[in-house]
Amino acid sequence: MADDAYGATVAKRRLSRRLAELRTESGHTANHVCDILNWGRGKVGRFEANQWKRPEMSDIRDLLRIYGVDSAAAEELEDLAIRARARPWWRDYTDIFENEFPGFENDAERIQVCMPLVVPGLLQTQDYARAVIQQGSPGLDADEVERRVQLRMGRQELLKRENPPRFWAIVDEAALRRPMGGRDVHVAQIERLMDVIAEPNITLQVMPFKYGGHAADGGAFMIMRFPDTDLPDIVYMEYLTGAHYIDKDEEVERYAAVMERLSVAGTSPDRTREILAGMLKEI
Numbered sequence: 001m002a003d004d005a006y007g008a009t010v011a012k013r014r015l016s017r018r019l020a021e022l023r024t025e026s027g028h029t030a031n032h033v034c035d036i037l038n039w040g041r042g043k044v045g046r047f048e049a050n051q052w053k054r055p056e057m058s059d060i061r062d063l064l065r066i067y068g069v070d071s072a073a074a075e076e077l078e079d080l081a082i083r084a085r086a087r088p089w090w091r092d093y094t095d096i097f098e099n100e101f102p103g104f105e106n107d108a109e110r111i112q113v114c115m116p117l118v119v120p121g122l123l124q125t126q127d128y129a130r131a132v133i134q135q136g137s138p139g140l141d142a143d144e145v146e147r148r149v150q151l152r153m154g155r156q157e158l159l160k161r162e163n164p165p166r167f168w169a170i171v172d173e174a175a176l177r178r179p180m181g182g183r184d185v186h187v188a189q190i191e192r193l194m195d196v197i198a199e200p201n202i203t204l205q206v207m208p209f210k211y212g213g214h215a216a217d218g219g220a221f222m223i224m225r226f227p228d229t230d231l232p233d234i235v236y237m238e239y240l241t242g243a244h245y246i247d248k249d250e251e252v253e254r255y256a257a258v259m260e261r262l263s264v265a266g267t268s269p270d271r272t273r274e275i276l277a278g279m280l281k282e283i
Contacts, residue, residue, distance in 0.1 A: 006161075009103025010226050012084035013050055015060075017230070018077060020048035022067040037062055050100075055081045093151050099245065101236055106158050108165050108224035112259050115220050116172040116207075118180065119189060122156050123169065123196055123204075128189040129153070131181030159202065168203040170262045176206065176279060187283055194276050197269075205266040206275050223255055 023033060023044070030044040046052055047059075060081045064074045090102035105111065113120045118132055129152045133145055140148070159167060176193075179186040197204050222236045235255045236245040246252065267275060 007107050008084055008086040008088055009100050010107040010228060010231060011080050012052075012055065013231060014228060015055060015077065015080050015084050016048055016050040016052075018080075019060075019063060022064075022069060023048070026067040028066065033063070033066060036066060054085045054087070057081060057085075089154060090151070093147075096148060096151060097243075099243065101243065101245065102155060104224050104226075104234055104236070104245070105155065105222075107226060109227045110166040110225040111168070112223040112256075113167075113169045113220070114222075114259060114262060115169060115175055117220065118175050118178070119171060119193070120169045121152050122159060122167065123193060123202075124152060124156075125185070125189050125192050126153060127181055127185040128192075131185055135180070159196075159199070164201045166201050166203075168205075168263075170205045170207055170259065170266055172207045173209050176276070179283070183283060187280065190276050190280050190283070194273055197272055197276075203269050204272045205263060205269050206272060207262060207266045211265055221255055223252070223259060 023030065028036075030048070031041055033039075033044045034041050044063075047055070047063075057078065060078060061074075064077060069077065088103060088106070090097065090106075093102070111122075113122075118124075119128060121129065124132065126149055129149050130145060133140070133148050133152075137145075158164060176190065180189070193204060196202050219237065219239070224234045224236065226233075232247045232249060233252045233256070234245045234247050235252050237243065
């Protein structure tokens with residue numbers, strides 16, 4: 001499923017940025033463009049802020065005409081809009097993810113995660129994911145829990161595609177030792193991790209208890225990097241009542257620095273299998 005509409009989210013993001021640049025270069029204000037096209041005030045701003053679901057081709061062509069874009073550049077941008085219009089499978093879960101996180105995750109070429117409390121979602125077994133979801137949202141009915149489990153399993157498909165992203169996770173020892181879902185679920189999850197770390201695109205490091213407190217004690221976060229170097233990295237975080245992402249360079253750099261420090265402080269990836277095997281013997 002993760003191959004569906006691969007690149008659509010990044011294409012839409014690139015299109016938004018390019019339209020903003022073209023308007024500025026043309027000398028028009030956003031309100032002036034809305035007036036010319038008889039659009040409601042704010043529509044151009046929403047386009048440029050990437051606050052639109054699927055770009056209408058007629059709207060894109062109208063903007064390119066007003067901005068005086070030549071035919072070659074217009075064709076390139078229309079192709080970008082066509083890619084941006086693809087409807088990915090995760091659109092059926094917009095009530096769970098109100099932002100475009102699944103699309104950014106799916107389009108990333110490198111994903112880095114720091115997990116102090118639980119195993120990363122992209123590496124969870126179904127039973128472990130079910131236990132995490134039930135623990136975090138105890139009021140959900142059984143059908144909704146299963147729907148969320150399937151969403152998580154669908155997201156994992158991106159690690160199996162022909163050109164998967166590079167996935168690098170730093171997981172606190174506490175998350176690996178916590179028996180989420182009971183002993184059998186715990187054992188199966190550790191075994192799952194021992195399997196996936198054999199994949200060339202997956203790296204797992206353990207942050208041991210002996211290290212003490214560390215810079216990521218404040219919570220989990222994910223850093224996503226994209227193939228298009230014109231697009232900034234994104235940091236994504238979840239909290240009890242929602243989630244958000246940031247893409248300001250100075251803020252992203254702070255999180256990247258934390259990941260770098262943790263990677264140096266954590267155990268070597270070469271020791272991860274040994275550590276997991278030792279945990280299995282103790283469960």
